[in-house]
């Protein structure tokens with residue numbers, strides 16, 4: 001038996017609803033080894049995992065690409081979509097022809113979608129906009145910009161406003177241009193944490209997979225919680241979660257690899273990214 005980690009494992013949880021199915025039924029207090037949940041917007045989790053303040057987390061896929069040599073991916077977990085995602089939205093105040101060489105306000109909560117937007121604007125549309133970081137709030141963002149990028153629940157709430165702007169769903173644009181899935185978030189563990197505490201990491205991983213399985217069997221408690229905390233109708237949320245995929249199989253990997261290739265071509269990432277997964281010893285039941 002191991003002596004356990006010297007401090008509780010710290011697990012980063014994306015506070016947006018898109019990640020709820022993987023966390024809703026995950027109970028850190030039920031684990032044998034102590035663990036703590038840190039709930040934040042993606043950009044904060046990206047930074048905390050990079051700095052070792054937390055050990056494993058759901059992070060922006062782009063942040064995995066930046067530090068892939070320090071992390072393992074947790075197998076078969078992601079936030080992906082094959083087309084429309086409904087929460088990665090570009091709100092256009094000006095016509096698209098003007099936006100592609102105009103000014104775009106970017107939410108500071110994101111990393112994947114900010115770089116996806118650059119791929120779309122520069123590689124697909126042949127533009128070269130100016131980008132400005134901004135707090136995720138539609139009205140102020142559009143005061144001095146031609147368009148504004150929002151993600152997660154900020155995008156969902158803004159999509160419900162009577163704003164009158166044309167809206168591009170970046171999951172859909174990516175899919176139309178490439179035919180591929182897009183993976184916005186992945187689950188990663190710092191390699192040193194995986195090597196120091198393999199049993200604790202495995203137990204947490206199993207708990208996350210079990211949460212995903214239970215959520216896929218019955219979305220109702222998650223939909224109820226989303227209606228209470230964010231608003232909207234049950235139809236909206238069932239449809240939202242139906243468009244999201246939390247697996248990370250060959251199709252999602254192919255889409256993400258293409259994203260990293262384009263990001264490298266544009267100088268947004270400086271080397272090829274290997275999607276290296278946490279090695280999981282086969283469990284005994286497989287051999288019975």
Ligand SMILES: C=C(O[C@@H]1C=C(C(=O)O)C=C[C@H]1O)C(=O)O
Pocket residue numbers: 014016018042059060061079085087088109110111112113114151152153184185
């Ligand atoms: C689908 C989404 O995926 C996400 C997008 C992220 C990003 O752009 O960096 C990070 C994590 C996820 O929250 C979303 O936010 O709506």
